[in-house]
Amino acid sequence: MNLYKSTTLKTPPPAGAHAARARTWIAENLTDRLRTDRAHDTPATLDELIAFERALHAAGFAGITWPREYEGHGLGPREHLEINREIGRAPMPNAVNSIGKELAGPIILAVGTEAQKAELLPAILTMQHIWCQGFSEPGAGSDLVALRTRAERVADGWRLNGQKIWTSGASKSQRCLLLARTGRAEDRHRGLVLFAVPMDAPGVDVREIRSIDGQWSFCEVFFNDVIVQDSHMLGAPDEGWNAAARVLSIERATNRMYRSWRFQSELEHLVAACRSDRRALGVLRPYMRQLAQIRVEIEMLKGLVETLVERLMTGSEIGPNGSFPKLYWSEAHQRFARIACEIVAQFPAVTEGPLADVRARMQDIYLASRAETIYAGTTEIQLDIIAKRILNLKRAA
Numbered sequence: 001m002n003l004y005k006s007t008t009l010k011t012p013p014p015a016g017a018h019a020a021r022a023r024t025w026i027a028e029n030l031t032d033r034l035r036t037d038r039a040h041d042t043p044a045t046l047d048e049l050i051a052f053e054r055a056l057h058a059a060g061f062a063g064i065t066w067p068r069e070y071e072g073h074g075l076g077p078r079e080h081l082e083i084n085r086e087i088g089r090a091p092m093p094n095a096v097n098s099i100g101k102e103l104a105g106p107i108i109l110a111v112g113t114e115a116q117k118a119e120l121l122p123a124i125l126t127m128q129h130i131w132c133q134g135f136s137e138p139g140a141g142s143d144l145v146a147l148r149t150r151a152e153r154v155a156d157g158w159r160l161n162g163q164k165i166w167t168s169g170a171s172k173s174q175r176c177l178l179l180a181r182t183g184r185a186e187d188r189h190r191g192l193v194l195f196a197v198p199m200d201a202p203g204v205d206v207r208e209i210r211s212i213d214g215q216w217s218f219c220e221v222f223f224n225d226v227i228v229q230d231s232h233m234l235g236a237p238d239e240g241w242n243a244a245a246r247v248l249s250i251e252r253a254t255n256r257m258y259r260s261w262r263f264q265s266e267l268e269h270l271v272a273a274c275r276s277d278r279r280a281l282g283v284l285r286p287y288m289r290q291l292a293q294i295r296v297e298i299e300m301l302k303g304l305v306e307t308l309v310e311r312l313m314t315g316s317e318i319g320p321n322g323s324f325p326k327l328y329w330s331e332a333h334q335r336f337a338r339i340a341c342e343i344v345a346q347f348p349a350v351t352e353g354p355l356a357d358v359r360a361r362m363q364d365i366y367l368a369s370r371a372e373t374i375y376a377g378t379t380e381i382q383l384d385i386i387a388k389r390i391l392n393l394k395r396a397a
């Protein structure tokens with residue numbers, strides 16, 4: 001099944017109409033408090049971010065490709081891309097519920113029962129349920145099939161026991177997309193099962209971990225004799241790996257489709273701020289060629305994303321092709337963040353105005369970018385996927 005298959009509109013709006021509507025809406029609704037191109041004494045609160053994200057959906061800019069019966073907007077991947085370009089161009093905060101909207105939702109659409117779709121999908125879009133992704137474990141990251149969290153059959157459903165780590169946003173989530181195993185750890189890909197676990201179920205214990213950027217987003221999640229019902233299982237008991245692999249290919253390819261356009265707007269923000277101040281322009285000059293190279297890479301990235309959207313339009317699966325944009329974006333963005341941070345570190349010591357704003361933004365981007373070559377599969381793992389599944393190269397025995 002193509003997760004992004006378009007529902008044909010009877011009278012499609014003129015080309016570019018969705019983009020124009022999104023641009024106007026964002027200009028009217030993105031308040032100073034939420035803009036990421038301003039230095040803030042106090043960051044936007046979770047409630048403010050949730051309210052903005054709920055309004056974004058109500059205006060038609062989230063759940064773009066989901067069927068209307070589940071509160072989606074029934075459009076296709078081309079419209080999704082059109083709207084996401086505008087989202088990327090604006091200094092918008094990252095979504096609180098991107099795991100719900102971009103990972104859990106598509107997989108529920110693909111393998112969920114009718115009852116699960118009706119219950120879970122609208123709750124994601126209206127922000128009643130924020131989701132986290134419970135895949136990684138202390139001994140299972142790149143080698144995800146080494147995971148040990150157990151799902152054991154019991155009379156009233158399944159009993160879950162185990163530990164997850166690096167679970168982004170778990171402490172503010174209502175549901176966890178959990179990958180567990182029904183058999184032995186040696187069974188590897190076999191016997192894996194995917195669940196939608198309510199985070200308030202007895203036995204779920206969440207502990208926050210502070211990250212380098214001062215955020216409390218990461219968590220460890222412990223499952224101690226947590227009982228879930230069959231109705232919480234997504235897909236068949238032995239099909240967890242196929243479903244998880246699909247989640248990962250989406251995560252690498254189309255999740256936050258706006259990234260290349262956001263990247264461009266970050267670069268343009270840096271250049272514009274430097275042009276506003278003679279001293280900063282002097283700092284930027286020695287970096288001109290490196291920034292020009294980054295600008296070329298952004299164009300390449302946009303091309304990779306647009307090619308994937310074309311594949312989706314023709315009903316093709318993403319598969320290993322998701323590794324191209326994931327690898328290219330994370331490496332290029334990390335390089336940009338390092339150069340940008342070097343530049344802003346040489347700015348005069350101002351505490352307000354364009355230079356202070358861009359310095360705060362570039363420092364945040366730098367810290368966040370350190371993780372970009374790790375999450376959703378590390379650089380080495382993306383290169384392995386491309387070598388094995390696209391070039392058909394096998395390691396020597």
Ligand SMILES: Cc1cc2nc3c(=O)[nH]c(=O)nc-3n(C[C@H](O)[C@H](O)[C@H](O)COP(=O)(O)OP(=O)(O)OC[C@H]3O[C@@H](n4cnc5c(N)ncnc54)[C@H](O)[C@@H]3O)c2cc1C
Binds near residue numbers: 134137165376378379
């Ligand atoms: C910001 C952030 C958010 C995250 N959010 C989530 C989340 O919400 N949910 C979730 O489940 N997980 C999440 N993760 C975890 C992430 O998926 C893992 O960190 C990642 O898969 C790497 O696993 P690991 O940390 O165990 O490192 P390891 O797998 O131990 O890798 C360590 C190093 O060894 C290299 N390596 C490993 N295997 C090979 C190999 N076969 N060949 C060559 N090199 C290899 C890796 O590339 C890496 O450089 C997040 C991570 C980060 C940084």
